Amino acid sequence: MSHTPKKNRDAxxxxxxxxxxxxHIFHEKGYDASTTREIAVRADVNINLIHRYFGSKLGLFKEAVLPHLDLVPLLGGKKEEIAHRLAILYVDTGPKDEFDAFVVLTRSITSPEVGPLLMARIEERALKxxxxxxxxxxKRARATLIATQLAGLILRFRVMSNLYISKADQNHLKQLLEENLLALLLDNG
Structure with missing residues (x-):
């Protein structure tokens, strides 16, 4: 009986x-260019465990990426707070080597297998x-404008991160984005 908890913890x-x-692999390569073999090597596991735990690469993607595509936690509070929070988060030139589900989105959206899942997730956890x-x-047009601006910033600052932007330009961009987001949030846009 004492072996079961250890086995569960190991699993x-x-x-x-x-x-x-x-x-990490999906972040680096996107869905289509990633293989379960390289994921297994990186995780230091037998490839069969991926299929046992997740069923397939698609099942693993659903578990590893989709839950992290979620704007809902950022949408609480006053509209000014939301605009400020989004501007700070999306005009980011920090390290790009850690997992970012929105980078995976940009690298995987054209996949016939996961593209529709990504679109549905964005509809449910961002647009709605x-x-x-x-x-x-x-409302739909304004929400779409907000989401596409954020997607463009993800592409610019998280995918094409080797493009230089000065701190002054970054701060100015944050200010302009915040003003623009607030106008759309308040129906002044």
Whole structure:
């Protein structure tokens, strides 16, 4: 009986290692260019464990990436706070080697296998929640403008991160983005 908890902890630790390895590989290459073999090597596990725990590369992607594509935690509070929080988060020139689900999104959206899942997730955890906090007219159009601006910034600062931007330009961009987001959030845009 004392062996069962240890076995469960080992299985959980192994699953977590696989998820972490998958996140890094998907982040670096996108879904289509990633293989379960390289994920298994990075996680230091037998490839069969990926299939045992997650069923397939697709099942692993659903577990490792989709839950992290979520704007909802950023949408609480006053509209000014939301605009400020989003501007700071999305005009980011910090380290780019850690897992970022939104980078995986940009590198995987054209995949026939996961593209539709990514679009559905963005609809459910970004566009609809944005529309729910908006007042006034044209909610879908305004939510789409907000989401596409953020997607463009992800591409610029997280995928094409080797392009230089001065601190002054970065701060100015944050200020302009915050003003623009607030106008869209308040229906002044």
């Amino acid at each position: 959980e630790a192994t699953a977590n290692r696989i998820i972490s390895a998958a996140q 929640p944005l529309m729910n906090i908006l007042e006034g007219s044209n």
